[in-house]
Amino acid sequence: MMIELINVNVYYGIIHALKGISFHIDEGEIVTIIGANGAGKTTTLKAISGIQRIKSGSIMFNGKDISKSSATDIVGLGISHVPEGRRIFSNMTVMENLEMGAFLRKDKAEIKKDFNKVFELFPRLLERKNQLAGTLSGGEQQMLAIGRGLMSKPKLLLLDEPSMGLAPIVVKEIFEIIKDINKEGTTILLVEQNANMALQTADRAYIIRNGEIDIEGRAEDLLKDETVRKAYLGG
Ligand code: ATP
Numbered sequence: 001m002m003i004e005l006i007n008v009n010v011y012y013g014i015i016h017a018l019k020g021i022s023f024h025i026d027e028g029e030i031v032t033i034i035g036a037n038g039a040g041k042t043t044t045l046k047a048i049s050g051i052q053r054i055k056s057g058s059i060m061f062n063g064k065d066i067s068k069s070s071a072t073d074i075v076g077l078g079i080s081h082v083p084e085g086r087r088i089f090s091n092m093t094v095m096e097n098l099e100m101g102a103f104l105r106k107d108k109a110e111i112k113k114d115f116n117k118v119f120e121l122f123p124r125l126l127e128r129k130n131q132l133a134g135t136l137s138g139g140e141q142q143m144l145a146i147g148r149g150l151m152s153k154p155k156l157l158l159l160d161e162p163s164m165g166l167a168p169i170v171v172k173e174i175f176e177i178i179k180d181i182n183k184e185g186t187t188i189l190l191v192e193q194n195a196n197m198a199l200q201t202a203d204r205a206y207i208i209r210n211g212e213i214d215i216e217g218r219a220e221d222l223l224k225d226e227t228v229r230k231a232y233l234g235g
Contacts, residue, residue, distance in 0.1 A: 001060070002027045002187050003048070003079075003156060008057035008067075010043050017043045019211040020057070025156070030178070030188045032202035032219065034195040034232060040211040041191040042084055045158045048189070049081035050074040061156070076104050080154035084161045084191075086145040090134025094125050097133050097144055101151025111151070117184075118147040121177055139170035146177070156187045163194040175201045195232040199223045207232065 001024045010018040018040050025031045033041050046052035048059060050071035059067040066074055080101075088097050098118060102111045119126035122143040128136065133144055142162055149157055159178065163171040175197055182188050192198035199205055199219045207215040207228065215228065222228045 001025070002029075002062060003189075004060045005044075005048070006058045006060070008044075008047060008059065009055045010040075010047055010052060011055050017211050018047065018054075021208070021211070021213060022057075023206050023213060023216070025187060025189055027155075027187055028182075028185070029204060030182050030190060030202045032190045032192055032198040032205045033208055034192055034198050034205060035208035035214075037193070039208045041208055042160055043211075044208070045081060045083075045160050045189070045191055048074075049079055049158060051081070072104070075152050075154075078153070078155035079158065080149040080152045080156070081158040082145050082149040082160060082162070084164065086141045088133045088136075088141055088144050088148065090132065092133055093130050094133055094136070094144055095129045097148050098125075098151050101148035104152060110153070114151055114153060118150055121150075121180060122147055139166050139174065142166060142170075142174055143177070146174075146181075150181065150186070154186060156189065157181065159188065159190045161192055161194075162190070163192060163197060171197060195228075196223075196234075199233075 004024040006022050008018055008021045033044060035041055043052060047054050050069055054067050058065050061077060098115060105111055124140055125143055125147055136144060162174050178188060178201060190198055190202060199222055202219040205219045205222050206213050
């Protein structure tokens with residue numbers, strides 16, 4: 001197991017957002033967490049990346065409990081979080097945004113290689129490397145957010161709703177790239193409201209409901225499951 005959450009509880013004041021969540025991801029997998037608005041998907045990613053403290057439980061990453069580690073240390077260990085709504089630096093260029101993703105690294109030659117890798121994955125970013133990020137299209141901004149996430153050389157990439165607000169054709173393109181990133185060796189945890197695309201992309205899935213894991217299984221099985229189809233895939 002690369003990462004394992006064991007009985008994780010998160011509160012926002014009196015709101016019990018994650019109610020004893022347990023799940024795991026093996027190295028090399030694409031796992032998706034799907035669920036309705038407010039189910040706790042984003043909170044799960046924030047708990048893993050150390051942005052949100054957990055009240056109890058543990059988060060084991062390659063055998064080490066990271067639940068009390070700082071967000072910066074967690075990046076250093078190899079977990080990169082691409083947040084919902086992209087959060088790129090609008091007044092910085094594409095290149096500068098990517099540099100920010102490598103802020104913890106000192107290995108200049110390797111960083112350069114990774115710039116090239118990101119530009120291979122996203123040729124559109126190369127064409128626009130000196131453009132201000134705020135002037136990119138929504139799809140390009142999502143590509144930049146993912147590219148920036150890759151610049152920390154993660155073992156595990158956390159993606160929060162990469163399809164949000166994008167046209168279907170762009171969503172398809174982004175999900176193809178997510179598969180490519182995975183094929184090159186990065187394990188992926190994908191949080192999505194677009195259950196259909198997520199299940200078509202992932203190996204396994206967890207469905208979260210009101211802060212609890214409701215259903216889990218192989219993505220291809222869940223795509224065919226009657227209950228899942230009715231509740232999450234529009235019949
Ligand atoms: P969405 O798909 O709408 O982003 P989600 O599944 O990602 O939803 P979360 O953002 O994890 O859901 O939220 C889980 C619950 O925790 C919700 O009830 C939400 O209102 C609550 N919550 C999230 N962040 C905070 C916060 N900072 N303060 C108080 N409550 C919060």
